[in-house]
Amino acid sequence: MIHPTAIVHKGAQIAEDVRIGAYSVIGPKVRIGPGTEIGTHALIEGETTIGARNRIFSHAVIGSIPQDLKYRGEKVRLEIGDDNIIREFTLLNPGTEGGGGLTSIGNGNLLMAYVHVAHDVRIGNRCILANAATLAGHVTLGDHVVVGGMTPIHQFVCVGDYSMIAGASALSQDIPPYCLAEGNRAVIRGLNLTGLRRNIDRETIDALKNAYRRLFESTEALKENAERLSEETNNDAVKKLCRFILESRRGIPFKRKTNAQ
Numbered sequence: 001m002i003h004p005t006a007i008v009h010k011g012a013q014i015a016e017d018v019r020i021g022a023y024s025v026i027g028p029k030v031r032i033g034p035g036t037e038i039g040t041h042a043l044i045e046g047e048t049t050i051g052a053r054n055r056i057f058s059h060a061v062i063g064s065i066p067q068d069l070k071y072r073g074e075k076v077r078l079e080i081g082d083d084n085i086i087r088e089f090t091l092l093n094p095g096t097e098g099g100g101g102l103t104s105i106g107n108g109n110l111l112m113a114y115v116h117v118a119h120d121v122r123i124g125n126r127c128i129l130a131n132a133a134t135l136a137g138h139v140t141l142g143d144h145v146v147v148g149g150m151t152p153i154h155q156f157v158c159v160g161d162y163s164m165i166a167g168a169s170a171l172s173q174d175i176p177p178y179c180l181a182e183g184n185r186a187v188i189r190g191l192n193l194t195g196l197r198r199n200i201d202r203e204t205i206d207a208l209k210n211a212y213r214r215l216f217e218s219t220e221a222l223k224e225n226a227e228r229l230s231e232e233t234n235n236d237a238v239k240k241l242c243r244f245i246l247e248s249r250r251g252i253p254f255k256r257k258t259n260a261q
Helices: 193-199 202-216 222-232 236-247
Strands: 047-050 077-080 102-105 179-183 186-191
Touching: 186 193, 186 202, 193 202, 202 222, 202 236, 222 236
Parallel strands: 047 077, 077 102
Antiparallel strands: 179 186
């Protein structure tokens, strides 16, 4: 299961059926769960925990110290769940003391080639990060998020469940759940209807369409509108959308409709 040219340091905890390819290096504090496959020339180090049935391709660098000048060697962690696919030349950093010391990646995610996940990032489940997507420090992605290729996301940005960021965009503000954003700088263009139709029932989608029109196609103040809508609706998805808007710290990027329009 372990190629003779691979280096697995004493102290690493490796499940019996883990496969490790040629010239890969596994550090002494790494833990890897059953069914995981690691390709050639991969580097996994630091306080890194990897769950079950992950596929890690060649030249991935996982758990190397944060790219943060404030890092002074403190104990920090990277945790990766189950059933993730991590493609070639990805770079995944652990947390920093100022961000809680943890970078976490959930289950069933696809990280394509050259993706960078920086320190203190939180990624949920079933997300897709296309080639060369770049997540700066402290970014949070919910579940079922899609980030297009060549798209950077600014520090501390939050992206809600079932949202999509189009390729070659540049995102510097928060994107609420269920929305589609595009552009440099990215702004909300509508609902992510393709993603919603795959996972959400028709009644909920209709409720979200009505909520979107009220929130983003109105001349009223966004947060005041969201607060009123949250009190009026009984739909959980609409409540989640409103709550995200009310709790946003970086603001929501959308083109406000004017009276002239």
